[in-house]
Amino acid sequence: MTDTSKSSTELRPGEAIEEILRFLPKFGSDGLIPAIVTDVKSGNVLMFAHMNEAALGKTIATGFAHFWSRSRGKLWKKGEESGNLLSVREVRTDCDQDVIWLLVDVGGAGVACHTGATSCFYRRLVPTGDASHDMNLEIAALPRHAGCG
C-alpha cells in the first residue's frame, strides 16, 4: 500500500508552499501556529492566540475556535466559560502557511477579550507630546473601515 497520508502532509519536489492548494499548516518548533481572529462583520482584529495541531483540528471539526493556552498549558475552547464562543465563518492561511486567520462571529455577549472589551485591541498608541518618540496609550473606539460608512 502506498503511504498517502505521509505524502499528503509534505511538500512534494517542485512544489512551492505559496502556490499549492493543499493545506499544509507549518507549526513552529514549539508545535504552535499563530492565529489572528477578526470580526467577520466589522473586520476588526478581536484577538491573537496560538493553536497546536489539536486546537486547529478541533476548530475545523466543530466550527468553534479552539486555541492552545501557553499560560495554562492546555487546549482551550474560547468562550467555554463566558459563553462568548467564536463561530468560525472562514479560515485563511498565508503565503507560507505558517499563520492562520479566523473570521468569526462572537457569540454570547459579543465580547472577545477577557477584560470584557469587544476586542483585546481597545487601546491605541498616541504620542506623549514631548520631543521623544515615546508613546502613551488611550482607550479608543475600534476603527470603522472606510467604505463601511
Add this chain to the structure above:
Amino acid sequence: MTDTSKSSTELRPGEAIEEILRFLPKFGSDGLIPAIVTDVKSGNVLMFAHMNEAALGKTIATGFAHFWSRSRGKLWKKGEESGNLLSVREVRTDCDQDVIWLLVDVGGAGVACHTGATSCFYRRLVPTGDASHDMNLEIAALPRHAGCG
C-alpha cells in the same frame, strides 16, 4: 536624580497591564513581538510579521512599518525594494501588550505580499469533500465586510 527611564518601562506595584495607559510592549524571550498588519480601508489582514525593539521604534519614528526578518536576521523596512511601503495610520496593542496591530495604507502597487498578491492571505480553507475533516485551499477574493456593501 530619579531614574524615570526605568520606572516608566516597568509595571509599577498595583498596576495591571490591561489597564495602564503607558505603552509597555512585552517582547518575547526571543526579543520579538508579533505584529498583525491590516488595511486601514478594507479591514483585511494583509500580513503578519515580527518586530524587535528597533523595528518597533523605527516604525513609530518614521511612520513606515519595519519588522525583524527572522529568516534574514536583520531589520527590514517593508517595501524598501518593491516600493510597496506600508504607511502606518494607527497602532494598537492588546490587553497584555504582547501583540501589535498596525493599520496601514499600502503604497506603490498596493501589494503587501511577496507573491504579488494584495494580501498574504489569498487562500482560504475548503473541505476536501470526503468524510474527513481534511481541508484543501482555494484562492479566494478577500472578504468584504458586512456593512461595507
